[in-house]
Amino acid sequence: MARLNVNPTRMELTRLKNRVRTARRGHKLLKDKRDELMKQFLDFMRRDRDLRRKTEEALGRFYGSFNVASALMSPEMLEQALLYPKQSAALTMKTRNIMSVNVPVYTFKTRNSDPADIAPYGYAATSGELDDALDALAEIFGDLLELAQIEKAVHLLAGEIEKTRRRVNALEYVMIPQLEETIRYISMKLDENERGNLTRLMKVKDMMLKQAGYGAE
Amino acid sequence: MSESFAISVLGDRGSVLGFRAIGLDTHFAETPDEARPILKKLARDSAIIYITENLAAGLKSDIDAYTDRVTPAIITIPGKSGSLGLGMSQLKSAVERAVGANILET
Numbered sequence: 001m002a003r004l005n006v007n008p009t010r011m012e013l014t015r016l017k018n019r020v021r022t023a024r025r026g027h028k029l030l031k032d033k034r035d036e037l038m039k040q041f042l043d044f045m046r047r048d049r050d051l052r053r054k055t056e057e058a059l060g061r062f063y064g065s066f067n068v069a070s071a072l073m074s075p076e077m078l079e080q081a082l083l084y085p086k087q088s089a090a091l092t093m094k095t096r097n098i099m100s101v102n103v104p105v106y107t108f109k110t111r112n113s114d115p116a117d118i119a120p121y122g123y124a125a126t127s128g129e130l131d132d133a134l135d136a137l138a139e140i141f142g143d144l145l146e147l148a149q150i151e152k153a154v155h156l157l158a159g160e161i162e163k164t165r166r167r168v169n170a171l172e173y174v175m176i177p178q179l180e181e182t183i184r185y186i187s188m189k190l191d192e193n194e195r196g197n198l199t200r201l202m203k204v205k206d207m208m209l210k211q212a213g214y215g216a217e
Numbered sequence: 218m219s220e221s222f223a224i225s226v227l228g229d230r231g232s233v234l235g236f237r238a239i240g241l242d243t244h245f246a247e248t249p250d251e252a253r254p255i256l257k258k259l260a261r262d263s264a265i266i267y268i269t270e271n272l273a274a275g276l277k278s279d280i281d282a283y284t285d286r287v288t289p290a291i292i293t294i295p296g297k298s299g300s301l302g303l304g305m306s307q308l309k310s311a312v313e314r315a316v317g318a319n320i321l322e323t
Contacts, residue, residue, distance in 0.1 A: 045312060046288055048308055052308065056300050056304065060299060064300075066235045066297070085240055089239065089240035089241060089265050090221050090222075091222045092222070095287065103287075104264070104287055104290065106264065107254050108224075134235065134238045137235055137239055144292075153309065154311050155285070158311040161314075164305075
């Protein structure tokens with residue numbers, strides 16, 4: 001592991017020790033964040049999977065009756081029947097904060113609150129299958145909306161988890177080992193200087209004693 | 218933060234027409250190339266865009282660009298010809314991204 005390119009001084013050593021302490025604390029916090037995000041993510045993922053199965057099935061049924069309706073009616077008639085929708089939907093969006101990930105929460109308002117009264121056409125010229133199809137669709141719409149909300153949350157959480165995991169790994173396998181390596185290098189260098197100094201002093205003392213005549217006893 | 222947004226549906230005519238009746242904003246495109254500029258336009262003012270699988274399959278890179286943004290949520294739904302399993306595979310790729318391995322049973 002490469003060590004950082006710093007001067008081996010006592011001041012640098014203190015600075016690095018502080019840095020490694022901060023890095024360790026950050027690492028621990030990020031790891032906790034990652035674990036909690038993962039827990040939330042798995043929860044959302046399961047809900048998304050179940051909901052998707054359910055809505056895809058329901059949509060299949062809707063297309064079934066809608067296809068029959070469009071086979072029974074001429075395309076122009078069908079187009080005309082659906083040209084001016086009676087129902088209109090408006091969506092308001094808030095965000096919810098899950099572990100600092102902003103996840104959308106949708107609330108939904110329809111202009112026409114009676115679900116039985118959405119057919120924008122008279123019943124004379126259209127086939128009964130069309131009514132069935134639209135009823136089915138109106139029924140699953142709430143699920144479709146929830147699916148959108150959950151699926152978006154899943155994708156946003158996945159992105160955040162990936163980011164957090166990278167940070168955790170960078171700290172654990174790069175930053176912290178590098179700092180520790182450098183700290184070891186500096187303290188060894190300082191110790192070495194210390195020993196060098198000590199021998200020098202002993203040597204000087206010997207020389208001084210010899211000069212003063214105490215040398216050969 | 219609470220604003221009003223549109224809910225859009227993008228797909229081939231036969232699949233999408235029914236959604237108009239329940240008050241959604243419907244847009245028709247028969248091919249991915251046709252759908253691309255519409256998608257771009259819709260992304261500006263819709264909170265949710267439902268897109269049929271056969272279009273989504275050809276627009277993967279365009280859709281991926283919105284994955285990490287809060288709006289719009291682009292949700293694939295099966296078209297009239299039935300499910301291709303694309304929605305599930307998107308979920309799987311999100312799981313792989315987060316966990317690092319596919320933990321969903323296939």
